[in-house]
Amino acid sequence: MSTSSEDLRSIALAEFATAGYAGTSLHRIADIAGLSKSTVLYHYSSKETLLEAAxxxxxxxxxxxxxxxxxxxxxxxxxxxxxxxxxxxxxxxxxxxxxxxxxxxxxxxxxxxxxxxxxxxxxxxxxxxxxxxxxxxxxxxxxxxxxxxxxxxxxxxxxxxxxxxxxxxxxxxxxxxxxxxxxxxxxxxxxxxxxxx
Amino acid sequence: MSTSSEDLRSIALAEFATAGYAGTSLHRIADIAGLSKSTVLYHYSSKETLLEAAxxxxxxxxxxxxxxxxxxxxxxxxxxxxxxxxxxxxxxxxxxxxxxxxxxxxxxxxxxxxxxxxxxxxxxxxxxxxxxxxxxxxxxxxxxxxxxxxxxxxxxxxxxxxxxxxxxxxxxxxxxxxxxxxxxxxxxxxxxxxxxx
DNA sequence: ACAGGCTCTGACCGATCGGTCAGCTAATTT
DNA sequence: AAATTAGCTGACCGATCGGTCAGAGCCTGT
Missing domain, CATH: 1.10.357 (Tetracycline Repressor; domain 2)
Known part of the structure; x- marks a missing residue:
């Protein structure tokens, strides 16, 4: 488990909790992490997978x-x-x-x-x-x-x-x-x- | 204030409260009301206006x-x-x-x-x-x-x-x-x- | 030196988003 | 009867959504 994966997990959790799952885009999560949206989908195969991991x-x-x-x-x-x-x-x-x-x-x-x-x-x-x-x-x-x-x-x-x-x-x-x-x-x-x- | 306006207001309130503002589409509100999305935007000039009215x-x-x-x-x-x-x-x-x-x-x-x-x-x-x-x-x-x-x-x-x-x-x-x-x-x-x- | 993963990226895709617009129908006004 | 208005609709728009894909850069093992 790389550092990016754990970063994305905690960022996603914080955003999902405050802005809501539907209200949080993968682009926004990537931006906060300083990565691209593609990289988010490299670590987690889908938005739902990211939610499950979170x-x-x-x-x-x-x-x-x-x-x-x-x-x-x-x-x-x-x-x-x-x-x-x-x-x-x-x-x-x-x-x-x-x-x-x-x-x-x-x-x-x-x-x-x-x-x-x-x-x-x-x-x-x-x-x-x-x-x-x-x-x-x-x-x-x-x-x-x-x-x-x-x-x-x-x-x-x-x-x-x-x-x-x-x-x-x-x-x-x-x-x-x-x-x-x-x-x-x-x-x-x-x-x-x-x-x- | 027509019946449709009040219907849309209460439907929107219920949906916004349960599914979230970002998670609720105008299409879904229109479907529940049995109207078209255009009609929703006829009664309320924008999604935000509908939220304010609600x-x-x-x-x-x-x-x-x-x-x-x-x-x-x-x-x-x-x-x-x-x-x-x-x-x-x-x-x-x-x-x-x-x-x-x-x-x-x-x-x-x-x-x-x-x-x-x-x-x-x-x-x-x-x-x-x-x-x-x-x-x-x-x-x-x-x-x-x-x-x-x-x-x-x-x-x-x-x-x-x-x-x-x-x-x-x-x-x-x-x-x-x-x-x-x-x-x-x-x-x-x-x-x-x-x-x- | 080279081959193979790992990490990451931009270009691109179809679907859906909120919103605009021209026009339809039925009721109301004059 | 003619004109106007309220209520409603489908077609369409640009933006953004989640997701795919080919490939670039880099580090490691051989």
């Missing part, structure tokens, strides 16, 4: 997390531990998650995006089972969509130079309060400090 | 809300009353808000979207003033982005046939807890019932 790591990681999750039963502590793991996932793959969430419906014919949509549904089923109330389902949607949006808009919200540790700790606190209202703040504080923040 | 009502309403907000000072009750008003705004203009939030950065050269972006910034400044902590700014981002996402994805989250009143009451409860942690649940319940739900 989001594949996030999908693999998400699949892995979900499989481990669906095996073990979920105690109250296990739920909080999973939340901590999921926050790390969100922090690392914020742009990919933002893409899945906001462009998933319009990219249904792309196989890799279909897999992502399926993962989101599986996650939703875990967090808000069929027996869950409407409010619980809404809480899950707000947590997922809100976190992805917020993490991709830090600059516009005015805290883009915040250290990652602080963002992580605050996000765990907020999501804990959102998804487990009631027995929230105490457990969240315990979890936050337990992870060495 | 989002203008939401921008006007949001401007009106913000101006009224920035005049009066904000007591604790006033803040909750505003939240109730803002939830109504979100419910009515969910697709427009979803557009502003997710496509705002990529449509900076469109004047009407610039106005929308400016409104979001003004709203952020109200909710999380410059003195606000990072966590408070994050809470605002999650609330805004999360509510817009959740309301536009009800079907995928499995509660699309929920009556509006229930959605509204739950959203007020959730957002109150998100934006005013601590003195949340009691006030939220009071506000919810006070609005006749």
């Amino acid at each position: 989001v594949a790591p996030a999908i693999d990681r998400m699949t892995q997390i979900l499989e481990a999750l669906e095996v073990r039963t979920l105690s109250a502590e296990g739920r909080l531990a999973f939340l901590s793991e999921f926050v790390d996932f969100l922090l690392e793959y914020r742009r990919e998650v933002h893409m899945f969430i906001n462009q998933g419906p319009s990219l249904v014919d792309v196989p890799v995006i279909d897999r992502a949509n399926e993962l989101v549904i599986r996650l939703a089923k875990f967090f808000a089972a069929n027996t869950a109330s409407v409010e619980e389902k809404m809480r899950f949607g707000i947590a997922l969509g809100g976190a992805a949006y917020m993490l991709c808009t830090q600059d516009s919200l005015g805290f883009d130079n915040t250290p990652v540790e602080e963002t992580r700790a605050a996000l765990i606190t907020i999501l804990t309060g959102l998804l487990a209202p009631g027995a929230a703040s105490a457990s969240a504080a315990t979890l936050t400090t337990a992870n060495g923040i | 989002v203008a009502p939401a921008i006007d309403r949001m401007t009106q809300i913000l101006e009224a907000l920035e005049v009066r000072t904000l007591s604790a009750e006033g803040r909750l009353a505003f939240l109730s008003e803002f939830v109504d705004f979100l419910l009515e203009y969910r697709r427009e808000v979803h557009m502003f939030i997710n496509q705002g950065p990529s449509l900076v050269d469109v004047p009407v979207i610039d106005r929308a972006n400016e409104l979001v910034i003004r709203l952020a400044k109200f909710f999380a003033a410059n003195t606000a902590s990072v966590e408070e700014k994050m809470r605002f981002g999650i609330a805004l982005g999360g509510a817009a996402y959740m309301l536009c994805t009800q079907d995928s989250l499995g509660f699309d046939n929920t009556p509006v009143e229930e959605t509204r009451a739950a959203l007020i409860t959730i957002l109150t807890g998100l934006l005013a942690p601590g003195a949340a649940s009691a006030s939220a319940a009071t506000l919810t019932t006070a609005n006749g739900i």
Whole structure:
């Protein structure tokens, strides 16, 4: 894997996430990378291949997390531990998650995006089972969509130079309060400090 | 304003919100409306004009809300009353808000979207003033982005046939807890019932 | 020195994009 | 009845889209 390939992958991911897949041309990606459009199609045989390469790591990681999750039963502590793991996932793959969430419906014919949509549904089923109330389902949607949006808009919200540790700790606190209202703040504080923040 | 004009406006809004402005062709809008592309350009002189017509009502309403907000000072009750008003705004203009939030950065050269972006910034400044902590700014981002996402994805989250009143009451409860942690649940319940739900 | 990959490029292709224009039809105005 | 207007359409335009292809430059192994 050459340097150009990795450059193109990260440039494409950033552009797809902000301008949208349809709104980003191969010419633009090539320009940013300082290459020609032909070179982009040399490294990735098509625009769709480039998209798949851009989001594949996030999908693999998400699949892995979900499989481990669906095996073990979920105690109250296990739920909080999973939340901590999921926050790390969100922090690392914020742009990919933002893409899945906001462009998933319009990219249904792309196989890799279909897999992502399926993962989101599986996650939703875990967090808000069929027996869950409407409010619980809404809480899950707000947590997922809100976190992805917020993490991709830090600059516009005015805290883009915040250290990652602080963002992580605050996000765990907020999501804990959102998804487990009631027995929230105490457990969240315990979890936050337990992870060495 | 003929029937076709209004049809095209609502079709365009729905398509722009789900597939993105760049990802939606005038041909597709015309097809859905059962008209020709030429007819779309007869009613709206350009694609950008159609976008402006689609989002203008939401921008006007949001401007009106913000101006009224920035005049009066904000007591604790006033803040909750505003939240109730803002939830109504979100419910009515969910697709427009979803557009502003997710496509705002990529449509900076469109004047009407610039106005929308400016409104979001003004709203952020109200909710999380410059003195606000990072966590408070994050809470605002999650609330805004999360509510817009959740309301536009009800079907995928499995509660699309929920009556509006229930959605509204739950959203007020959730957002109150998100934006005013601590003195949340009691006030939220009071506000919810006070609005006749 | 030479042969063979790797990386990269410009020229070119058909399809689709947003947009223009002349003109059709049916209703309305005078 | 004649003229005008609103609503709509297909043909067409230049620009840009994703994608193909032959080949140039370069580095490595023989």
